[in-house]
Amino acid sequence: MIKVEVFSSPGCGKCMQAKAVLKAIAEELGQDKVTWRDVNILEEMDYAVDLGVMSTPAMAIDGELVFSSLPSSAKLRSELDRRLG
Amino acid sequence: MNAVLLMTAAGLGLLAFFEPCTIATHTLFAVRLSHEAVRRRRLALAALVLSRALLLMAIFGMAAWVGLDGIPTATAMTMLGVTGAIYLLSRRIYLPVPHMAFFHLIPGHARLSQGIKLGLTLPACTLPLVLVVGVTSALTQRPDMAMLAGLIFAGMFSLPTLWNSTHKLDAAHRAFLGRAANLSPYITTLLLWSGAFMIWQTGV
Numbered sequence: 001m002i003k004v005e006v007f008s009s010p011g012c013g014k015c016m017q018a019k020a021v022l023k024a025i026a027e028e029l030g031q032d033k034v035t036w037r038d039v040n041i042l043e044e045m046d047y048a049v050d051l052g053v054m055s056t057p058a059m060a061i062d063g064e065l066v067f068s069s070l071p072s073s074a075k076l077r078s079e080l081d082r083r084l085g
Numbered sequence: 086m087n088a089v090l091l092m093t094a095a096g097l098g099l100l101a102f103f104e105p106c107t108i109a110t111h112t113l114f115a116v117r118l119s120h121e122a123v124r125r126r127r128l129a130l131a132a133l134v135l136s137r138a139l140l141l142m143a144i145f146g147m148a149a150w151v152g153l154d155g156i157p158t159a160t161a162m163t164m165l166g167v168t169g170a171i172y173l174l175s176r177r178i179y180l181p182v183p184h185m186a187f188f189h190l191i192p193g194h195a196r197l198s199q200g201i202k203l204g205l206t207l208p209a210c211t212l213p214l215v216l217v218v219g220v221t222s223a224l225t226q227r228p229d230m231a232m233l234a235g236l237i238f239a240g241m242f243s244l245p246t247l248w249n250s251t252h253k254l255d256a257a258h259r260a261f262l263g264r265a266a267n268l269s270p271y272i273t274t275l276l277l278w279s280g281a282f283m284i285w286q287t288g289v
Contacts, residue, residue, distance in 0.1 A: 010266040011105030017179040041109050042259045042266075045116050054199065055110040 002083055004036040007048055007058040014070050018057035021073045025080065033084055087230045090221045094145075094234035096276070097214040098241030103269040104210040106184070108262060114203060115249035126250060129200040134243045136204030140187060142235035144215065145222040149231035153223040158288055162281040164220070168213040169277035172270040175210070182209040204239075211242075214273070217280075 006022055008015030026034040041048040041056055051065045059067040066079060101107060118126045188194045188205035207215055218238055222231035
Protein backbone atom coordinates (compact mmCIF):
# COMPACT_ATOMS: atom_id res chain seq x y z
CA MET A 1 0.00 0.00 0.00
CA ILE A 2 1.21 3.49 -0.90
CA LYS A 3 1.14 6.21 1.73
CA VAL A 4 0.81 9.76 0.39
CA GLU A 5 1.25 12.90 2.51
CA VAL A 6 0.08 16.33 1.36
CA PHE A 7 1.93 19.19 3.01
CA SER A 8 -0.43 22.12 3.33
CA SER A 9 -0.83 25.35 5.25
CA PRO A 10 -3.92 27.12 6.59
CA GLY A 11 -5.86 29.11 4.01
CA CYS A 12 -3.78 27.79 1.10
CA GLY A 13 -6.00 27.54 -2.00
CA LYS A 14 -3.51 25.50 -3.99
CA CYS A 15 -3.35 23.01 -1.10
CA MET A 16 -7.12 22.52 -1.22
CA GLN A 17 -6.78 21.84 -4.95
CA ALA A 18 -3.96 19.34 -4.32
CA LYS A 19 -6.07 17.50 -1.73
CA ALA A 20 -9.07 17.40 -4.05
CA VAL A 21 -6.97 15.93 -6.87
CA LEU A 22 -5.36 13.37 -4.57
CA LYS A 23 -8.66 12.40 -2.96
CA ALA A 24 -10.25 11.73 -6.36
CA ILE A 25 -7.32 9.59 -7.52
CA ALA A 26 -7.09 7.71 -4.21
CA GLU A 27 -10.80 6.88 -4.35
CA GLU A 28 -10.41 5.72 -7.93
CA LEU A 29 -7.49 3.42 -7.05
CA GLY A 30 -9.08 2.15 -3.86
CA GLN A 31 -8.27 2.56 -0.18
CA ASP A 32 -6.49 -0.78 -0.13
CA LYS A 33 -3.88 0.62 -2.52
CA VAL A 34 -3.49 4.28 -1.57
CA THR A 35 -3.97 6.04 1.74
CA TRP A 36 -3.28 9.70 2.31
CA ARG A 37 -3.10 12.24 5.08
CA ASP A 38 -2.98 16.01 5.31
CA VAL A 39 0.11 17.42 7.04
CA ASN A 40 -0.29 20.98 8.32
CA ILE A 41 3.26 22.29 8.07
CA LEU A 42 2.69 24.72 10.94
CA GLU A 43 1.89 21.76 13.20
CA GLU A 44 4.56 19.39 11.87
CA MET A 45 7.19 21.93 10.91
CA ASP A 46 10.24 19.85 11.82
CA TYR A 47 8.98 16.84 9.85
CA ALA A 48 8.39 19.08 6.81
CA VAL A 49 11.88 20.58 7.10
CA ASP A 50 13.43 17.11 7.49
CA LEU A 51 11.78 15.94 4.26
CA GLY A 52 13.02 19.04 2.42
CA VAL A 53 9.64 20.71 1.92
CA MET A 54 10.21 24.31 0.79
CA SER A 55 6.67 25.44 0.02
CA THR A 56 3.07 24.28 0.04
CA PRO A 57 1.49 22.28 -1.36
CA ALA A 58 4.07 19.52 -1.57
CA MET A 59 3.58 15.78 -1.70
CA ALA A 60 5.58 12.95 -0.22
CA ILE A 61 5.07 9.32 -1.19
CA ASP A 62 6.18 6.66 1.26
CA GLY A 63 8.22 9.19 3.22
CA GLU A 64 10.01 10.66 0.19
CA LEU A 65 9.35 14.17 -1.13
CA VAL A 66 8.22 13.61 -4.73
CA PHE A 67 6.34 16.77 -5.71
CA SER A 68 7.60 20.10 -4.37
CA SER A 69 4.65 21.96 -5.90
CA LEU A 70 1.11 21.22 -7.06
CA PRO A 71 1.32 18.29 -9.54
CA SER A 72 -1.13 17.89 -12.36
CA SER A 73 -3.69 15.15 -11.96
CA ALA A 74 -2.02 13.18 -14.80
CA LYS A 75 1.46 13.44 -13.26
CA LEU A 76 0.26 12.32 -9.86
CA ARG A 77 -1.73 9.44 -11.32
CA SER A 78 1.24 8.37 -13.41
CA GLU A 79 3.57 8.39 -10.38
CA LEU A 80 1.13 6.36 -8.28
CA ASP A 81 0.55 3.88 -11.12
CA ARG A 82 4.32 3.46 -11.51
CA ARG A 83 4.72 2.71 -7.81
CA LEU A 84 1.81 0.30 -7.77
CA GLY A 85 3.47 -1.55 -10.65
CA MET B 86 0.57 61.71 -0.80
CA ASN B 87 4.12 60.73 0.15
CA ALA B 88 3.05 59.87 3.71
CA VAL B 89 0.15 57.80 2.36
CA LEU B 90 2.56 55.94 0.08
CA LEU B 91 5.00 55.10 2.86
CA MET B 92 2.30 54.06 5.33
CA THR B 93 0.61 51.92 2.68
CA ALA B 94 3.94 50.27 1.86
CA ALA B 95 4.58 49.49 5.54
CA GLY B 96 1.09 48.11 6.22
CA LEU B 97 0.71 46.08 3.05
CA GLY B 98 4.32 44.88 3.27
CA LEU B 99 3.67 43.34 6.68
CA LEU B 100 0.35 41.92 5.50
CA ALA B 101 2.14 40.28 2.55
CA PHE B 102 3.96 37.92 4.92
CA PHE B 103 0.72 36.68 6.46
CA GLU B 104 -1.01 35.89 3.16
CA PRO B 105 -1.70 32.13 2.86
CA CYS B 106 0.57 31.60 -0.15
CA THR B 107 3.49 33.29 1.58
CA ILE B 108 3.44 32.33 5.22
CA ALA B 109 4.32 28.65 4.80
CA THR B 110 7.23 29.17 2.43
CA HIS B 111 8.77 31.87 4.58
CA THR B 112 8.21 30.05 7.85
CA LEU B 113 9.81 26.88 6.48
CA PHE B 114 12.73 29.00 5.25
CA ALA B 115 13.07 30.61 8.69
CA VAL B 116 12.94 27.29 10.55
CA ARG B 117 15.53 25.80 8.20
CA LEU B 118 17.79 28.80 8.85
CA SER B 119 17.33 28.51 12.61
CA HIS B 120 19.27 25.21 12.40
CA GLU B 121 22.17 26.89 10.55
CA ALA B 122 25.28 28.52 11.98
CA VAL B 123 24.86 32.22 12.75
CA ARG B 124 27.05 33.39 9.86
CA ARG B 125 25.22 31.29 7.24
CA ARG B 126 21.89 32.39 8.66
CA ARG B 127 22.84 36.07 8.44
CA LEU B 128 24.05 35.68 4.87
CA ALA B 129 20.83 33.94 3.82
CA LEU B 130 18.66 36.58 5.50
CA ALA B 131 20.71 39.39 3.94
CA ALA B 132 20.27 37.76 0.52
CA LEU B 133 16.51 37.58 1.05
CA VAL B 134 16.10 41.17 2.23
CA LEU B 135 18.49 42.76 -0.28
CA SER B 136 17.15 40.93 -3.32
CA ARG B 137 13.56 41.70 -2.32
CA ALA B 138 14.40 45.35 -1.62
CA LEU B 139 16.14 45.74 -4.99
CA LEU B 140 13.22 44.15 -6.83
CA LEU B 141 10.55 46.26 -5.16
CA MET B 142 12.59 49.47 -5.35
CA ALA B 143 12.96 48.86 -9.09
CA ILE B 144 9.24 48.14 -9.60
CA PHE B 145 7.94 51.06 -7.56
CA GLY B 146 10.69 53.40 -8.81
CA MET B 147 9.79 52.63 -12.42
CA ALA B 148 6.08 53.08 -11.67
CA ALA B 149 6.80 56.55 -10.25
CA TRP B 150 9.11 57.39 -13.15
CA VAL B 151 6.39 56.49 -15.68
CA GLY B 152 3.93 58.34 -13.45
CA LEU B 153 0.20 58.88 -13.42
CA ASP B 154 -1.41 62.33 -13.36
CA GLY B 155 -4.40 60.93 -11.56
CA ILE B 156 -7.00 58.20 -11.57
CA PRO B 157 -10.73 58.86 -11.88
CA THR B 158 -12.39 58.26 -8.51
CA ALA B 159 -14.65 55.57 -9.96
CA THR B 160 -11.68 53.70 -11.45
CA ALA B 161 -9.76 53.75 -8.16
CA MET B 162 -12.81 52.56 -6.22
CA THR B 163 -13.51 49.82 -8.74
CA MET B 164 -9.89 48.66 -8.67
CA LEU B 165 -9.85 48.38 -4.87
CA GLY B 166 -13.34 46.89 -4.73
CA VAL B 167 -12.64 44.19 -7.31
CA THR B 168 -9.27 43.32 -5.78
CA GLY B 169 -10.92 42.92 -2.37
CA ALA B 170 -13.59 40.70 -3.91
CA ILE B 171 -10.91 38.51 -5.53
CA TYR B 172 -9.36 37.89 -2.10
CA LEU B 173 -12.77 36.81 -0.76
CA LEU B 174 -13.37 34.62 -3.79
CA SER B 175 -10.00 32.92 -3.29
CA ARG B 176 -11.32 31.59 0.07
CA ARG B 177 -13.99 29.65 -1.78
CA ILE B 178 -12.44 28.59 -5.07
CA TYR B 179 -8.93 27.90 -6.31
CA LEU B 180 -7.65 30.69 -8.57
CA PRO B 181 -4.68 29.40 -10.62
CA VAL B 182 -2.62 32.61 -10.50
CA PRO B 183 1.12 31.83 -10.79
CA HIS B 184 3.80 33.35 -8.59
CA MET B 185 5.98 35.89 -10.40
CA ALA B 186 9.43 34.34 -10.13
CA PHE B 187 11.73 37.10 -11.40
CA PHE B 188 14.80 35.00 -10.61
CA HIS B 189 13.99 32.93 -13.71
CA LEU B 190 15.27 35.88 -15.73
CA ILE B 191 18.78 35.36 -14.33
CA PRO B 192 21.02 32.95 -16.27
CA GLY B 193 21.90 29.87 -14.21
CA HIS B 194 19.12 30.63 -11.74
CA ALA B 195 18.93 27.02 -10.57
CA ARG B 196 22.14 27.61 -8.61
CA LEU B 197 20.81 30.69 -6.78
CA SER B 198 20.33 30.39 -3.04
CA GLN B 199 16.87 29.91 -1.59
CA GLY B 200 17.05 33.39 -0.01
CA ILE B 201 17.59 35.08 -3.39
CA LYS B 202 14.90 32.94 -5.04
CA LEU B 203 12.41 33.92 -2.34
CA GLY B 204 13.46 37.57 -2.49
CA LEU B 205 13.04 37.72 -6.26
CA THR B 206 9.60 36.09 -6.22
CA LEU B 207 6.31 37.88 -5.78
CA PRO B 208 3.84 35.26 -4.51
CA ALA B 209 0.48 35.30 -6.30
CA CYS B 210 -1.50 36.44 -3.27
CA THR B 211 0.78 39.45 -2.73
CA LEU B 212 0.46 40.75 -6.31
CA PRO B 213 -2.61 42.94 -5.58
CA LEU B 214 -0.78 44.45 -2.59
CA VAL B 215 2.21 45.26 -4.79
CA LEU B 216 -0.17 46.69 -7.41
CA VAL B 217 -1.77 49.04 -4.88
CA VAL B 218 1.63 50.37 -3.75
CA GLY B 219 2.79 50.53 -7.38
CA VAL B 220 -0.19 52.65 -8.43
CA THR B 221 0.24 54.89 -5.38
CA SER B 222 3.93 55.26 -6.34
CA ALA B 223 2.93 56.24 -9.86
CA LEU B 224 0.59 58.88 -8.48
CA THR B 225 3.38 60.50 -6.44
CA GLN B 226 5.61 60.76 -9.55
CA ARG B 227 8.54 60.76 -7.10
CA PRO B 228 10.95 57.89 -7.90
CA ASP B 229 12.97 58.61 -4.73
CA MET B 230 9.90 58.23 -2.51
CA ALA B 231 8.75 55.19 -4.47
CA MET B 232 12.11 53.51 -3.99
CA LEU B 233 11.92 54.27 -0.29
CA ALA B 234 8.45 52.67 -0.32
CA GLY B 235 10.00 49.59 -1.96
CA LEU B 236 12.61 49.41 0.77
CA ILE B 237 9.94 49.72 3.48
CA PHE B 238 7.65 47.15 1.83
CA ALA B 239 10.55 44.70 1.51
CA GLY B 240 11.63 45.29 5.11
CA MET B 241 8.17 44.79 6.56
CA PHE B 242 7.52 41.74 4.33
CA SER B 243 10.77 40.14 5.56
CA LEU B 244 10.57 41.19 9.21
CA PRO B 245 8.57 38.17 10.48
CA THR B 246 11.01 35.83 8.71
CA LEU B 247 13.93 37.51 10.47
CA TRP B 248 12.11 37.09 13.80
CA ASN B 249 11.11 33.48 13.14
CA SER B 250 14.66 32.49 12.18
CA THR B 251 16.02 33.59 15.55
CA HIS B 252 13.20 32.54 17.87
CA LYS B 253 11.85 29.11 18.64
CA LEU B 254 8.41 28.62 17.13
CA ASP B 255 6.44 27.17 20.03
CA ALA B 256 2.89 25.84 19.77
CA ALA B 257 1.31 29.22 20.58
CA HIS B 258 3.37 30.97 17.90
CA ARG B 259 2.44 28.32 15.31
CA ALA B 260 -1.21 28.59 16.25
CA PHE B 261 -0.97 32.37 15.81
CA LEU B 262 0.55 31.93 12.34
CA GLY B 263 -2.24 29.51 11.40
CA ARG B 264 -4.94 31.92 12.55
CA ALA B 265 -3.20 34.81 10.78
CA ALA B 266 -3.04 32.89 7.49
CA ASN B 267 -6.75 32.12 7.70
CA LEU B 268 -7.66 35.70 8.59
CA SER B 269 -5.32 37.71 6.37
CA PRO B 270 -7.40 37.52 3.15
CA TYR B 271 -10.39 38.91 5.05
CA ILE B 272 -8.27 41.67 6.62
CA THR B 273 -6.89 42.48 3.16
CA THR B 274 -10.41 42.71 1.74
CA LEU B 275 -11.48 44.94 4.63
CA LEU B 276 -8.51 47.27 4.08
CA LEU B 277 -9.04 47.47 0.32
CA TRP B 278 -12.78 48.13 0.69
CA SER B 279 -12.04 50.72 3.40
CA GLY B 280 -9.72 52.45 0.92
CA ALA B 281 -12.48 52.42 -1.70
CA PHE B 282 -14.94 53.81 0.87
CA MET B 283 -12.52 56.60 1.83
CA ILE B 284 -12.06 57.55 -1.82
CA TRP B 285 -15.83 57.59 -2.25
CA GLN B 286 -16.27 59.81 0.83
CA THR B 287 -13.41 62.22 0.15
CA GLY B 288 -13.28 62.07 -3.64
CA VAL B 289 -9.46 62.03 -3.42
